[in-house]
Every structure is written in structure tokens, then in C-alpha cells.
Amino acid sequence: MAINLLMWRWRANGSRDAFSWLISGLKLAIRQRRLSYSEWIDRYDSWSDDEHQLLQENAAKLTKGPLISIIMPTYNPPERWLTEAIESVRCQLYMNWELCIADDASTAPHVRDILEKYMRLDSRIRCDFRAENGHISLASNSALELAKGEFVALLDHDDLLAEHALYMVALELNRDPSLDIVYSDEDKISDEGQRYEPQFKPAWNANLLRSTNFISHLGVYRRTLVISAGCFRKGFEGSQDYDLVLRCSELTTTPRIRHIPYILYHWRAIEGSVALDTSAKSYAYDAAIRGISSHVERLGETASVEFGATVGQYRVKYVCPASESVAVIVNGGNDSQSINRCVSSILRNTNFPNYKIYVVETEAEHESRSSGSSSLDSRVESVRCEPTSTRAAKGNIAARRCCSDLLCFVDSQVEVCVPSWLGELASQASREGIGVVGSKILGVSGFLLHSGFVFDHYQIGGHVGRGSCGAYFATDVAREFAAVSASCAVFNRSGFVQGGMFDEQEFGDCLYAVDLCLKLGLLGLKVLWTPYSEVLLHRSAILEQVSRDVPKSIVEIEQMRLCLKWKSTLFNDANLNPNLELHGNGFVLAFPPRNRKARLAESIGTPYQ
Numbered sequence: 001m002a003i004n005l006l007m008w009r010w011r012a013n014g015s016r017d018a019f020s021w022l023i024s025g026l027k028l029a030i031r032q033r034r035l036s037y038s039e040w041i042d043r044y045d046s047w048s049d050d051e052h053q054l055l056q057e058n059a060a061k062l063t064k065g066p067l068i069s070i071i072m073p074t075y076n077p078p079e080r081w082l083t084e085a086i087e088s089v090r091c092q093l094y095m096n097w098e099l100c101i102a103d104d105a106s107t108a109p110h111v112r113d114i115l116e117k118y119m120r121l122d123s124r125i126r127c128d129f130r131a132e133n134g135h136i137s138l139a140s141n142s143a144l145e146l147a148k149g150e151f152v153a154l155l156d157h158d159d160l161l162a163e164h165a166l167y168m169v170a171l172e173l174n175r176d177p178s179l180d181i182v183y184s185d186e187d188k189i190s191d192e193g194q195r196y197e198p199q200f201k202p203a204w205n206a207n208l209l210r211s212t213n214f215i216s217h218l219g220v221y222r223r224t225l226v227i228s229a230g231c232f233r234k235g236f237e238g239s240q241d242y243d244l245v246l247r248c249s250e251l252t253t254t255p256r257i258r259h260i261p262y263i264l265y266h267w268r269a270i271e272g273s274v275a276l277d278t279s280a281k282s283y284a285y286d287a288a289i290r291g292i293s294s295h296v297e298r299l300g301e302t303a304s305v306e307f308g309a310t311v312g313q314y315r316v317k318y319v320c321p322a323s324e325s326v327a328v329i330v331n332g333g334n335d336s337q338s339i340n341r342c343v344s345s346i347l348r349n350t351n352f353p354n355y356k357i358y359v360v361e362t363e364a365e366h367e368s369r370s371s372g373s374s375s376l377d378s379r380v381e382s383v384r385c386e387p388t389s390t391r392a393a394k395g396n397i398a399a400r401r402c403c404s405d406l407l408c409f410v411d412s413q414v415e416v417c418v419p420s421w422l423g424e425l426a427s428q429a430s431r432e433g434i435g436v437v438g439s440k441i442l443g444v445s446g447f448l449l450h451s452g453f454v455f456d457h458y459q460i461g462g463h464v465g466r467g468s469c470g471a472y473f474a475t476d477v478a479r480e481f482a483a484v485s486a487s488c489a490v491f492n493r494s495g496f497v498q499g500g501m502f503d504e505q506e507f508g509d510c511l512y513a514v515d516l517c518l519k520l521g522l523l524g525l526k527v528l529w530t531p532y533s534e535v536l537l538h539r540s541a542i543l544e545q546v547s548r549d550v551p552k553s554i555v556e557i558e559q560m561r562l563c564l565k566w567k568s569t570l571f572n573d574a575n576l577n578p579n580l581e582l583h584g585n586g587f588v589l590a591f592p593p594r595n596r597k598a599r600l601a602e603s604i605g606t607p608y609q
Contacts, residue, residue: 238284438484
């Protein structure tokens with residue numbers, strides 16, 4: 001794969017660029033051997049005296065930036081953690097803030113003493129001392145009632161804001177005053193002040209949000225949007241923030257939601273906190289189920305919600321319309337044994353009721369395959385093609401032949417073992433706004449081969465596999481990606497046609513599905529991947545060798561074409577956090593991050609409007 005990528009660079013940009021890329025890759029590989037998060041912090045999340053001075057100067061220039069109201073409910077926090085939380089606000093480089101605290105009838109006497117002391121010290125700190133304990137949702141609403149800012153930021157009573165947190169938020173709001181929701185990356189912090197488990201998040205991903213609350217901290221919302229959404233809801237304690245962002249997302253649009261790819265929030269991991277023990281507040285996960293269920297219902301979708309594979313993960317099971325039919329298109333090859341195995345497994349292990357199989361093959365291939373018992377099944381139809389037809393052309397021929405609204409493309413090397421595979425794909429693909437849904441693809445040994453394509457500078461067309469640090473459980477939950485594999489994917493016909501079908505000329509044998517996925521993204525249609533549809537693939541490579549019949553030279557040519565056609569998209573994939581690099585089948589910390597900390601010191605030319 002590395003040789004292939006080197007050849008792209010050589011052909012596309014010349015030998016100097018290729019050599020530079022190779023050296024950078026070697027340096028990255030060496031660094032990864034000794035990399036730790038603490039080293040990453042020292043290099044890319046710490047400031048020299050000169051950098052800190054520049055940050056302070058530029059933050060001071062944001063005099064017309066928005067007032068940010070920090071909402072902090074409190075209930076019996078330890079004295080040390082409460083003090084540090086408040087001090088993390090007072091130390092902000094951006095000065096136009098107010099801290100709105102609602103104490104939920106704490107019984108520990110030190111809480112009121114500390115809060116009253118800070119009110120005397122700083123006029124920007126205001127407190128409401130509730131007479132009765134109402135739990136976190138009502139306490140948060142009490143704090144919200146104190147807020148006067150255009151935006152509100154959520155802070156727990158024992159967590160910490162990075163000193164540049166509000167500066168980064170204000171900077172983003174100055175760049176785009178239309179934003180309604182802003183969120184950042186985060187990590188955890190121990191009793192001893194050790195930072196660990198960074199969570200580097202993707203850009204806005206609506207389907208991922210239904211699977212897990214990846215917004216979390218730091219979350220900043222337009223105050224009028226929060227009020228319009230109904231503020232915090234009683235009965236959703238423990239997941240009140242999750243429920244809030246689900247409701248707020250319904251009242252805004254994707255361009256008005258922005259991710260800031262910097263660690264701006266440190267989640268305190270202490271005894272009794274969810275940061276340290278995910279089972280500490282089990283009631284929170286039941287509340288999350290209710291919040292997601294009501295969210296899906298408000299959107300007019302028919303679905304049920306259940307717990308996912310891991311604590312904090314959820315699965316939304318959509319109901320496919322009864323009238324929906326699926327054309328399962330098997331892209332045939334010269335291996336009749338594989339085709340018969342594929343078709344037989346579909347017939348034997350599919351519980352979705354309304355489908356028909358179309359095997360695209362030449363006359364000779366059909367004669368070779370016709371001895372199989374599956375060829376006698378009325379649900380199987382042979383679609384003839386010319387011997388010179390590319391794989392993309394075969395897919396288009398079958399798509400024109402059938403009349404179903406859902407087109408399921410299946411590689412002849414695929415074997416179906418889980419009966420629900422097609423029902424999951426069809427139920428997702430039949431949703432409004434979905435262009436294509438890809439399946440979880442395993443090797444015959446059970447090793448994960450494919451869970452969606454992510455693109456970066458070092459791997460153009462790499463796929464997410466196991467050990468994906470900071471990817472919010474990419475292999476366990478349904479989420480959006482830039483592209484999915486045609487080895488097993490369902491396209492909605494309307495999007496398939498609107499996107500121009502498969503490109504038979506430029507990407508005839510290898511990357512036709514990736515190219516079409518990227519076109520669907522430009523059309524505003526979502527490319528979805530689901531782990532709940534699972535198939536086996538009887539070969540080890542998704543991209544490098546699409547078929548035994550496809551020479552590597554053709555694969556390399558198509559990879560180079562993809563690189564040239566989609567260069568800006570491939571190098572700026574919103575699903576890959578700029579603090580991460582693809583490494584093998586997972587993510588590793590980027591050395592250096594693609595956003596670079598120098599951006600923190602940028603001054604803003606246009607004042608906030």
C-alpha cells in the first residue's frame with residue numbers, strides 16, 4: 001500500500017513531493033513507537049511564554065465578542081474540586097463571560113461559603129441558592145435563568161475548562177456569527193492532575209449522535225435555541241445534556257453546528273463520577289434511551305431504541321416500510337463456485353421478505369454457474385453482460401434492469417451468515433436523506449476488514465478497523481462516513497441515479513463505489529455505515545486487490561485518479577479529527593496535528609456582529 005501511495009505522489013506531484021511524503025511517513029512511524037498522550041500534550045497543548053502572551057493579546061482584542069454565560073449546577077462538590085472549577089473560569093483568556101451557578105440545596109456547609117466568597121471577589125459570578133433539591137435538570141434551569149449571555153456553556157461543578165476554551169469559542173463565533181452550537185474535544189483528568197483518554201471527535205454527525213453522546217464537553221449553545229428547545233427536562237437526569245443537544249439539533253441546521261478540534265475541557269475522574277466508573281449513574285442510560293426515542297419520534301421516523309454493545313452506546317432500530325423491495329445485485333466473476341456460495345448463502349440466511357437476486361455475468365459464466373441449485377430458484381435472475389464489461393458497468397446494467405427503489409450491491413466473494421443483514425441495510429437506506437448504507441465486513445477468521453472509509457494525508461481510502469482511539473467506537477455504532485465499500489452496500493435508487501450511477505470510465509473496476517459515495521456527499525445525501533449488518537468476505541483486501549482479475553496497475557491508476565479528482569475532500573475529511581492519523585486499521589495521535597496550535601494565536605479581523 002505504501003508503494004502505491006508513493007507512486008501516486010510521484011505521478012501527481014513529482015519526485016520531490018513523493019520523497020518528502022516518504023520521509024514524513026517514516027518520521028511518523030518512528031514517532032508512533034514512543035508516542036504517549038503526555039508527550040503529545042507537552043508538544044501541542046502547552047504554551048511557551050511568548051505564545052501565551054500572544055494568546056492574551058489576541059483574546060483582549062475580542063472586546064466585541066459575545067457574552068458567554070457558563071451554566072454550573074452544584075450539589076455537595078468537594079471543596080477542592082469546586083474551587084478549581086471556578087478558578088478555571090476566572091483564568092479564562094477571554095474576559096467577556098459570566099458564571100451562573102445554581103446550588104441545588106447542598107447540605108455541605110463549605111459550598112455556600114465558597115460560592116459567596118467568589119461572588120464578592122468577581123461581579124461576573126452570580127449564584128442562586130435553591131431552597132429544595134430538584135436534581136440536576138431543575139438546578140441547571142435555575143442557573144440558566146440567571147444567564148444574560150447570547151451563548152451558554154455547560155460546566156460540571158468538579159470539571160475544568162482549559163484557559164483558552166472560551167477564547168476558542170469566541171474566535172469561532174467571530175468567524176461565523178450564525179453558529180448555534182459549538183463543541184470541542186475533551187479528555188479526563190485524575191485526582192493528581194494527570195490528563196488521559198483524549199476524545200478527539202468528528203465534525204457534526206447526526207447518526208453518530210443517536211448512537212452515543214459525542215458532543216458532551218465542551219458544549220456551547222445559543223441561549224435562545226436552548227429556550228426554544230424547552231431548556232433542561234426533568235426526568236432526564238444524568239443524560240440531561242444529551243437530551244438537550246438532541247432537541248437543539250432539531251431546531252438548527254448542519255452548517256450552524258461547529259466542531260472545534262482542540263482539547264478545551266477536562267472531565268474530572270473521581271470516585272462516584274461517570275468519568276471514572278460508567279456504572280456510577282446507571283439511571284442516566286435509561287434516560288438516554290428515552291431521550292433518543294423521543295428525538296426519533298419527533299422527527300417522524302418509526303424506530304425503537306435499545307442499548308448498544310458498550311455502556312453509553314445505543315442502537316436505533318428503524319422499521320422498513322412493508323412495501324419496500326430490494327434488488328440484490330451480485331457482481332459475478334469467473335469463479336462459479338464463489339458465486340454459487342454467495343447466492344446460496346443469501347437465499348439460506350436472509351429473513352428480509354421482499355428481495356430478488358440479480359447475478360450479472362457473461363453467457364459463459366452463466367453456463368458455468370447453472371449447475372448450482374440456486375440457479376433454479378425463482379428469486380434468482382441472470383443478467384447478461386459483455387466479457388469486456390467492467391465491474392462498474394455490470395452494476396449499472398443490473399440497476400437499469402431491476403425496478404426496486406433499493407439496490408444492494410454484493411461482491412461474489414461475500415458469504416451471508418446473519419439473517420438480519422439485509423433488513424438492517426434496507427431499513428436504514430429507506431430513510432429520508434440517506435444515499436447509501438454499508439455493511440460491517442469481516443474476514444473468514446472473524447477479523448474486521450471494513451467499517452467505513454476515512455481519508456487523510458497518509459492513507460487515501462484507508463478504512464477504519466479495530467483499536468480506533470478517539471473515534472467514538474466506530475466499529476460498534478451506526479454513523480456517517482465519507483464512503484463505504486461496494487462489497488456489501490445498499491444504495492437508494494434516487495440518490496444512485498442523481499449521483500450519475502457508477503463511473504464506468506474513470507473507476508470501472510475498483511473505486512467506483514467510493515467515487516459515487518463522495519458525489520452523494522456533495523448532493524447532501526448521507527453515507528451511512530452500520531455494524532448491525534454483518535457479512536463475511538473471502539479475501540483480505542478491500543482496496544488493494546478488488547478481484548483476482550484486476551491487475552494492480554489498474555488499481556493504482558484508479559487510486560491516482562481518485563486522489564486527483566477528490567484531493568480537497570480526501571485531505572479534509574470531516575470524519576477524521578485533525579489531531580489523529582490513520583495507522584493500520586485504527587487511529588493514532590497525529591505528530592503534528594493538522595490544525596497546529598499556532599491557529600490558537602490567530603487574531604480576528606471582523607468584530608462580532
